[in-house]
Amino acid sequence: MVYTTPRLRIKPIEDQDLPKLVKMYLEPDSNKYIPPLQNKTSSEYQTFLESKLSANKKEVGFWTLTALSNNAVVGTVNLNYLPSLNLYHIGCHLLRSYWGKGLALEAMQALLKNTHLKIVHGVVSPQHTTSKKLLQEMAFTFSHNNWIGEYPVEIYKWINPNN
Numbered sequence: 001m002v003y004t005t006p007r008l009r010i011k012p013i014e015d016q017d018l019p020k021l022v023k024m025y026l027e028p029d030s031n032k033y034i035p036p037l038q039n040k041t042s043s044e045y046q047t048f049l050e051s052k053l054s055a056n057k058k059e060v061g062f063w064t065l066t067a068l069s070n071n072a073v074v075g076t077v078n079l080n081y082l083p084s085l086n087l088y089h090i091g092c093h094l095l096r097s098y099w100g101k102g103l104a105l106e107a108m109q110a111l112l113k114n115t116h117l118k119i120v121h122g123v124v125s126p127q128h129t130t131s132k133k134l135l136q137e138m139a140f141t142f143s144h145n146n147w148i149g150e151y152p153v154e155i156y157k158w159i160n161p162n163n
Helices: 017-026 042-056 103-114 129-137
Strands: 008-012 064-067 072-081 087-094 119-124 141-148 151-159
Touching: 008 103, 008 141, 017 042, 017 087, 042 064, 042 119, 064 103, 072 119, 087 103, 103 129, 119 129, 119 141, 129 151
Parallel strands: 087 119
Antiparallel strands: 008 064, 064 072, 072 087, 119 151, 141 151
């Protein structure tokens, strides 16, 4: 399944996307609010992304974002099951040069518009105010605090109005 928005093509992650995505994960501050992804090597990010490719074979949950204006890979968006919290969650990861342009909102809204899920969660670091504002803009409401391993997270909840 491929989705198109006014500025993005959203397609399941493919092998040829990995080098560009590894580069994104290596950017300074790229994982500032995602502790489990901090301070990794290119090889570790490659392995992480290969695991997403493999998971997509069972259930597509990880997509590459490509700008329609220049065909550049600009990031990823996910809507997938998070076993450690027993919930489906949504998130977006962008190249720094694309931050603050509304692309995360555009990509995540496209996935929510097309989901069959009744409830989707946003899982964010308590310090990540930008992501919390983004979730609230999309009608997510704060649900509760939790932990992923040793890291505190805030859980936001969206109820699908179409289900």
